[in-house]
Amino acid sequence: MRIEDHIVVPLDQTFDARYGLEYLEPTRARVTVTPAVLGADGTVQSGVYAAMAESIASTGTAVEVLPNGFIASGLNNSTHVVGAVREGALEAVATCRARGETEWLWDVEIGPPGGPVSAIATVAIAVRPKRV
Numbered sequence: 001m002r003i004e005d006h007i008v009v010p011l012d013q014t015f016d017a018r019y020g021l022e023y024l025e026p027t028r029a030r031v032t033v034t035p036a037v038l039g040a041d042g043t044v045q046s047g048v049y050a051a052m053a054e055s056i057a058s059t060g061t062a063v064e065v066l067p068n069g070f071i072a073s074g075l076n077n078s079t080h081v082v083g084a085v086r087e088g089a090l091e092a093v094a095t096c097r098a099r100g101e102t103e104w105l106w107d108v109e110i111g112p113p114g115g116p117v118s119a120i121a122t123v124a125i126a127v128r129p130k131r132v
């Protein structure tokens, strides 16, 4: 299966597009910090970190398993926010720690490019045979 065949919603209409996720690679992406990603206290909303981690872990899995007839689906996401960000940009990088037959486990680090880590996530992505 080609990656394009798995796209149901046009990419510019997805949740990722709404908060401004830009892919640099399947496992690396950026978000520019605008008011749209801030909470009322002026810091990046924790869900933005969780969403970034979920998306790049899912995409990192999908690009490898979809061509082999499997689907990738977000199963668990544990995101710890360890530093507040108010402006600039965020970059997320995902590293696959385990490629199980039915579940891939990813570590994701997120923070200002070249700056300290502001969030650390562990994301589990289910891998299942594609149903016809």
Ligand SMILES: CC(C)(COP(=O)(O)OP(=O)(O)OC[C@H]1O[C@@H](n2cnc3c(N)ncnc32)[C@H](O)[C@@H]1OP(=O)(O)O)[C@@H](O)C(=O)NCCC(=O)NCCSC(=O)Cc1ccccc1
Pocket: 016, 054, 055, 056, 058, 059, 071, 072, 073, 074, 075, 126, 128, 129, 130, 131
């Ligand atoms: C697949 C699994 C994670 C685990 O399933 P199992 O433990 O094996 O469970 P079980 O066999 O008991 O089946 C139970 C149900 O599971 C589904 N299902 C199972 N196998 C398949 C299959 N082969 N194909 C298709 N569906 C399958 C099916 O509904 C089935 O019900 P049914 O039997 O039809 O009545 C399931 O819990 C699930 O789909 N959860 C929701 C995950 C979800 O929505 N995540 C968030 C969105 S992803 C995201 O955001 C990431 C992203 C971000 C940005 C960009 C791109 C991506």
